[in-house]
Amino acid sequence: xxxxxxxxxxxxxxxxxxxxxxxxxxxxxxxxxxxxxxxxxxxxxxxxxxxxxxxxxxxxxxxxxxxxxxxxxxxxxxxxxxxxxxxxxxxxxxxxxxxxxxxxxxxxxxxxxxxxxxxxxxxxxxxxxxxxxxxxxxxxxxxxxxxxxxxxxxxxxxxxxxxxxxxxxxxxxxxxxxxxxxxxxxxxxxxxxxxxxxxxxxxxxxxxxxxxxxxxxxxxxxxxxxxxxxxxxxxxxxxxxxxxxx
Amino acid sequence: xxxxxxxxxxxxxxxxxxxxxxxxxxxxxxxxxxxxxxxxxxxxxxxxxxxxxxxxxxxxxxxxxxxxxxxxxxxxxxxxxxxxxxxxxxxx
Numbered sequence: 295x296x297x298x299x300x301x302x303x304x305x306x307x308x309x310x311x312x313x314x315x316x317x318x319x320x321x322x323x324x325x326x327x328x329x330x331x332x333x334x335x336x337x338x339x340x341x342x343x344x345x346x347x348x349x350x351x352x353x354x355x356x357x358x359x360x361x362x363x364x365x366x367x368x369x370x371x372x373x374x375x376x377x378x379x380x381x382x383x384x385x386x387x388x389x390x391x392x393x394x395x396x397x398x399x400x401x402x403x404x405x406x407x408x409x410x411x412x413x414x415x416x417x418x419x420x421x422x423x424x425x426x427x428x429x430x431x432x433x434x435x436x437x438x439x440x441x442x443x444x445x446x447x448x449x450x451x452x453x454x455x456x457x458x459x460x461x462x463x464x465x466x467x468x469x470x471x472x473x474x475x476x477x478x479x480x481x482x483x484x485x486x487x488x489x490x491x492x493x494x495x496x497x498x499x500x501x502x503x504x505x506x507x508x509x510x511x512x513x514x515x516x517x518x519x520x521x522x523x524x525x526x527x528x529x530x531x532x533x534x535x536x537x538x539x540x
Numbered sequence: 541x542x543x544x545x546x547x548x549x550x551x552x553x554x555x556x557x558x559x560x561x562x563x564x565x566x567x568x569x570x571x572x573x574x575x576x577x578x579x580x581x582x583x584x585x586x587x588x589x590x591x592x593x594x595x596x597x598x599x600x601x602x603x604x605x606x607x608x609x610x611x612x613x614x615x616x617x618x619x620x621x622x623x624x625x626x627x628x629x630x631x632x
Binding site: 391392393394397415416417418419420421422436437438439440481483485486494495496497498499501 | 593596601606627
């Protein structure tokens with residue numbers, strides 16, 4: 295059976311995610327509206343100076359294909375209007391964008407369409423990876439709306455950091471694609487990769503009145519925040535998760 | 541004494557410190573003490589006394605939304621983690 299993933303963003307996070315999922319045999323759709331610029335190269339290490347000016351999605355799809363994978367590219371923005379076409383029949387949608395609005399749009403679409411999804415973000419020396427699946431608390435349960443979130447346009451991010459966060463995102467996307475939902479509804483927080491690679495793994499309950507969950511074909515469980523879910527914790531994370539970054 | 545894990549995005553308020561010990565018995569008291577020592581940081585976390593919608597606060601592994609919110613009691617060994625929504629990527 296062919297497993298499919300749509301990756302939204304072909305930059306610093308999208309590069310390692312696409313290359314690793316493509317090499318794992320996942321059929322990819324890569325979405326990005328942008329072109330490669332010189333200022334990208336320190337963290338989007340899949341690209342070289344030969345790629346300057348080329349559409350990121352197309353170039354990354356070529357790189358996936360050159361390693362034996364299967365990928366198609368869409369030079370587009372993920373919006374509510376384009377989501378159905380771009381999401382297609384993906385088993386997993388992976389947000390690797392740098393835009394809070396896009397992250398919510400990806401998560402909302404996935405929830406509404408009963409798909410698994412990953413929301414990945416990196417900033418300075420750390421980042422977050424949220425693992426989403428039908429029936430679990432969603433990204434909008436976690437952060438209600440896309441406002442005032444600090445971005446790398448303000449704070450910056452390093453190449454090794456997006457590589458590590460992208461690798462973790464790919465590992466969990468691969469797990470979801472293969473039906474492993476053990477971490478659905480979990481947020482992995484990589485606080486400072488200079489100090490530790492172990493994430494803090496926290497779970498959060500569905501939020502009462504979440505407008506995204508209200509559109510979900512499978513209602514989230516358990517009951518809203520009155521009963522917090524069991525949470526894994528940092529010290530034992532190595533033993534609780536088979537999906538570690540090396 | 542309880543401690544607060546400050547996210548990297550807010551460490552400019554704490555002189556780069558990542559872990560701040562605070563003498564406090566509730567999460568609200570802890571944030572008040574944090575702001576007393578590092579003025580301005582609470583405004584990044586709270587709006588009219590409530591946690592902003594793009595911030596989540598955990599005591600140990602537990603989301604305070606599933607506990608008693610800002611009135612969640614603390615023990616001496618508790619660690620408060622502040623987790624903001626973040627984006628990713630453009631300029632380093």
